[in-house]
Amino acid sequence: MSKTVKLKKGFDIKLVGKAEKQLADFQSAKTFAIKPTDFPGMQRPKVTVNEGDTVKAGTPLMFDKALDKVQYVAPVSGEIVEIKRGDKRKLLEIKILADSKISYETFDKFAGSSLQSLSRADAIAQMTKGGVWPHIIQRPFGIVANPDDTPKAIFISAFDTNPLAPDYEFTLQGEENSFQAGIDVLAKLTSGKIHLNINADVQTPAVFAKVNGVEVNKFSGPHPAGNVGIQIHHIDPINKGDIIWTVSPFGVCHIGKLFLEGKYDATKIIAVTGSEASKTGYVKTYLGACVDTLVDGNLKQNHVRVISGNVLTGERINRNGYLGFYANQITIIPEGDYEEFLGWVKPSTTKLSFHKAIGLLSFLNKGKEYVVDTNTHGEERPFVVTGVFEKVLPMDILPTYLFKAIISEDFDEMEELGIYELVEEDVAICEFVDPSKNELQGILRNGIELLMYS
Amino acid sequence: MKALQNLFDNLKPNFEKGGKWEKFHTLYEGHRTIAFAPDLITGSKGTQIKDAVDLKRVMITVVIAMIPALLFGIFNVGHQHFLATGMEATFFDKVLIGLISVLPILIVSYAIGLGTEFTFCVIRNHPISEGFLVTGMLIALVMPPNVPLWQVALATIFAVVIGKEVFGGTGMNILNVAMTARAFLYFAYPAQISGDQVWTYLGDKTPVDGFSGATALAVAYTAGVEGEPVTKALAEHNTLIGDGLFSFSNLFIGLIPGSIGETSTLMALIGAVILIGTGVASWKIIVSGFAGAYAMGLILNLFAANEYMAMAPQYHWVMGGLAFGIVFMATDPVSAAQTEAGKWIYGLLIGVLTVIIRVTNPAYPEGIMLAVLFMNVFAPLIDYYVVKANKKRRLQRATV
Known part of the structure; x- marks a missing residue:
């Protein structure tokens, strides 16, 4: 039974710098990297290449010793130019200087119709070997799934409500076949259903319009309605012991392409967004691209922050840093390291706020797009104001109690209060609106790690 | 403003580690953040932007x-x-x-x-x-x-x-x-x-002869004990300094003796409008608090064992510090119930208890103070059951 869910709680963060719907002419990136830090739960990454080796697109670069079946592969062909390590030799980046013409490792190739007869074991073998498995994220915990598990369902959110999020209609245009193939492969992996959750408020993009083998659910409402965790909560919630897998729409296409074309084609259209980008738009590149060609010469001013991903869940990277494995966009916003005279009480129509406390006037102008910088607008404090998180998290969960349980490391409470249903992106909006400026995503990850490793 | 910023910058080394006033660095930070919203930025992970609100603005x-x-x-x-x-x-x-x-x-x-x-x-x-x-x-x-x-x-x-x-x-x-x-x-x-x-x-002045400084609550309680209708007692009180000191409208506006800020129900309601409009205080606590007091007044009317119990319930709203207490004290988010369902119960019971204490307890003519403190103590218990219900819903889901 497909469902229609109307959500009221939440908050849409409207920012200046939406990507113009066209492919912008940026120079293509020269180097690409895979970053173990993109994969929460990766414990002991083991590099299988050396500096100076040449690789093809699809050549294994590393694996996690705790989950050694799953290979992480090169997105492009070329030469390994650097294996970057940090403190205590922690692996940070494996960098590849790309060939001008990409050559590919070969994998088994299937015609679309023959995917029906593919066995589960063969599907998993190709996916884990072929580098697309890390697209499959396990709930609870938000980690790369274990191929030995069988999830009770697979969830795909077909829309992104994050700030300045790219439009799948544009980024996945012409991917109908690979998306369907991806779904056919995923169908082998679960004993239950594949849920495809679409936005009830807009016309469904072509790529999702005629998919077979999925249950289509409709969601409407402000962010975080597009978060797959919220959708799972309303369709088939996770209880202790349950396993659900989630895949992004790009991940589904990527999986499909591996089987249809027999090669690891990491082509990805990403969005260049943010108020400080002189030129916004979409750009066709590969997973893990260096962002320098998107940033250099494309800044309105020099004091900016470059983010791999969106402003809620993304990560700060250098101007010559690399796009995260799961990132669909880069966002460029102003840094906010300035003091503001009486900034805590001055009335303002230019500061974005979910709240209406004295002087915060952004609620008067709901449609306006804001330039928001990285200033925290206040210092960290204990939890004082109550009932705020409940207004932006459309789940039957009591976030404050859960965070307090995590801070006090109370395992039973964490479980009972629903930590299994949440990953960082779900509470990102709570972190944004929190008047006490706590790092809620970090707190949640601590709690998840406590449960995972003890 | 640059001058003030420079002044702070010049003082800063004294408060840093190794400086002569190192111990007092928290005072330095405190004052600087009042003058200037701090130049802190978000971390490399987690949300890269934050809402413009902070606790200072809420307060x-x-x-x-x-x-x-x-x-x-x-x-x-x-x-x-x-x-x-x-x-x-x-x-x-x-x-x-x-x-x-x-x-x-x-x-x-x-x-x-x-x-x-x-x-x-x-x-x-x-x-x-x-x-x-x-x-x-x-x-x-x-x-x-x-x-x-x-x-x-x-x-x-x-x-x-x-x-x-x-x-x-x-x-x-x-x-x-x-x-x-x-x-x-x-x-x-x-x-x-x-x-x-x-x-x-009074300062160094003496009051007029026959002046009584009693509050409306004290007058009402005495009337209850003496079997005189409360509204009559209120109307006849202190007539030598002018009629209608304790008329309903005067009680509502607050031109009556009492604690400095608590006498005016009108001003408390203006405060309530600001607090609810800005979303800073819970409207649930305020609404249920007034409702609880009214409901308890009605229930006491049914028994009407004395004249105070028979008093029209809306008088409870305007006498004493009930309105001030509900609007500004009960809504303190730290000591109030913290769950949304809990807030209804918490507010309601504050209203109910206030009226009970007023009407039945001879030692404390005003009940709001004790009612708020009492419910502060019980708020965690209310929350405990609301949280437990949430956990139970989650468990029941598992068996379906």
Whole structure:
């Protein structure tokens, strides 16, 4: 039974710098990297290449010793130019200087119709070997799934409500076949259903319009309605012991392409967004691209922050840093390291706020797009104001109690209060609106790690 | 502003590690962040942008919501003074007398409270929190105009130390800090905070003959005991200083003797509009608090064992400090119930308890103080059951 869910709680963060719907002419990136830090739960990454080796697109670069079946592969062909390590030799980046013409490792190739007869074991073998498995994220915990598990369902959110999020209609245009193939492969992996959750408020993009083998659910409402965790909560919630897998729409296409074309084609259209980008738009590149060609010469001013991903869940990277494995966009916003005279009480129509406390006037102008910088607008404090998180998290969960349980490391409470249903992106909006400026995503990850490793 | 920034920058080395005032760095940070919103930026992971709100802005919103009550309180202290002494006076005379009485209390409350807070911050090495912005004002507004200043100081120290800091500071306390201050005085120095003599500021003047400084609540209670209809007793009270001192409209506007800020239901409601409009206080607590008081008044009407019980319930809304207490004290997010369902129950019970205490307890003519403190203690219990219900829903889901 497909469902229609109307959500009221939440908050849409409207920012200046939406990507113009066209492919912008940026120079293509020269180097690409895979970053173990993109994969929460990766414990002991083991590099299988050396500096100076040449690789093809699809050549294994590393694996996690705790989950050694799953290979992480090169997105492009070329030469390994650097294996970057940090403190205590922690692996940070494996960098590849790309060939001008990409050559590919070969994998088994299937015609679309023959995917029906593919066995589960063969599907998993190709996916884990072929580098697309890390697209499959396990709930609870938000980690790369274990191929030995069988999830009770697979969830795909077909829309992104994050700030300045790219439009799948544009980024996945012409991917109908690979998306369907991806779904056919995923169908082998679960004993239950594949849920495809679409936005009830807009016309469904072509790529999702005629998919077979999925249950289509409709969601409407402000962010975080597009978060797959919220959708799972309303369709088939996770209880202790349950396993659900989630895949992004790009991940589904990527999986499909591996089987249809027999090669690891990491082509990805990403969005260049943010108020400080002189030129916004979409750009066709590969997973893990260096962002320098998107940033250099494309800044309105020099004091900016470059983010791999969106402003809620993304990560700060250098101007010559690399796009995260799961990132669909880069966002460029102003840094906010300035003091503001009486900034805590001055009335303002230019500061974005979910709240209406004295002087915060952004609620008067709901449609306006804001330039928001990285200033925290206040210092960290204990939890004082109550009932705020409940207004932006459309789940039957009591976030404050859960965070307090995590801070006090109370395992039973964490479980009972629903930590299994949440990953960082779900509470990102709570972190944004929190008047006490706590790092809620970090707190949640601590709690998840406590449960995972003890 | 650059000059002020430079001044702070010049002072900064003294407060840094190894500087001569290193111990006091939390005071330095505290003052700098009041002058300038800090230049802190978000981390490399987690949300890269943050909402423009912070705790300082939330607290100043509450302070602003209390300003009508404060201004009216200042006027009313003067107004009551001239009523009692039987002298004609202009608006400005009244305000002047009010200021003479109220300002010292306000200053002592803030100075002593902030001093205590700063001392603790330095000793415990935690940042100065903005909670006392609100508490300092609240303490002054719930004091009788005649209260000795040393008692204000003592109560403030007691409330900040025992009511808040021993629990870990702002956000950790169980009891409302301002109510703790008042309760301390109530039990430690009852002569100066109860009875008929403390609610009207007289200064060095003597009242007119036959003047009674009793509050409406005291009059109502006595009427109940003596079997006289309460509204009649209120109407006939103190007629020598003018008719209708305790008429419903006068009670509502607040031109009556009482604590500095609590007399006016109207001003409390203006505060409520600000707090609810800005979303700073829970409308659920405010609405259910008034509803609880009204409902309990109606229930008592059914029994009507004495005249006080038979009084029309809306009088409970306008007498004493009920409105002020519900709007500004009960809604303190730290000591109130923290779950949304819990807030309904918490507010309702505060209203109910206030009326019960007023009508049945001869020792405490005003019930709101004890009702709020009592429910502060019980708020975690209410929340416990609301949280338990949430957990239960999650467990039941699993078996489906």
